[in-house]
Amino acid sequence: MSVFISGATGFIAQHIVTQLLEQNYKIIGTARSQAKIDGLLAQFGNNPNLSMEVVEDISELDAFDATIKKHSKDIKYVLHTASPFHFETDRYEKDLLIPAVNGTKGILESIQKYAADTVERVIITSSIVAVFDVKKERDINHVLTEADWNPYTWNTCQTNPHTAYFGSKKLAERAAWEFVEDNKGKVKFTLSTINPSFVFGPQNFDEDVTSRLNTSCEIVNRLIHSRPDDPIEDLYAGFIDVRDVAKAHVLSMQRSELAGQRLILNSGRFTIQDIVDILNEDFPVLKGMIPVGTPHSGAQHNKLGATIDNSRSKKLLGFKFRTLKETIDDTTTQILKFEGKL
Structure with a gap:
């Protein structure tokens, strides 16, 4: 049986693929173009356990139909990592909200139509921004947990790219939990969602270090290439290492106690x-x-603001997360080595 991974060329997804291949899983991944597929397959040495399919636009509700139908008898696990994460747009519905929500709804509907009897676990990559209210981030008395949701609606989130992204993650994750509730008895899979904070860490392949990195790692990249007199941005947030995020996805597939968890x-x-x-x-x-x-x-x-109490998640996962020093050191070392500075 195989693991289906949407958006397999993504920063987090590539680390998931690596960990799954190390454990001898067969993987069916998706990417938006054949060029991206060819590049990823080459990077993984054309591993026979990794195959890929083109899914061009997850905004279309039937985007995953053909691929899920084609592999319906083989797929046991679905990891949905594909979702837009950037802030360079003013077309909030088109570029953030619709692909996030329709991508999630669409893949679940495709499973229901074509693989309801074979898929046992669905893991969705959400985000901590689906959890917290940004207005309370600097409130040192505020504590947020896995039970919390941000307050944004489809309309109220469309004020700037950041709030639109926050809204997209909340609305997509809500749609997933509602789908499972509404379709009890029609599908047998359990759902888990992974809600990471800022994801730092090295690129899965050194050759993917470029002048501009993915949204989270670009924070580190900009600092490495900053000047002594540059102002220090006022950002307060949570962090996690990409390798720990990948491990959490894999464990959520494997452990029964992680089924149904956020x-x-x-x-x-x-x-x-x-x-x-x-x-x-x-x-x-x-x-x-x-x-x-x-x-x-x-x-x-x-202590500068709200507390993130994810003790429940840590206990369920049962492994120690990397420290900020570890993840920043590894991220920076990779960049500087690639640039010939180390």
């Missing part, structure tokens, strides 16, 4: 100052080249 993946809080501290302390080649700011004034040393 899992927050967060290893701690950070500010840009915290990342700057690590870069200055651990990479002499950057000393004097990047800002210093006010060392140790960030969230790694001070």
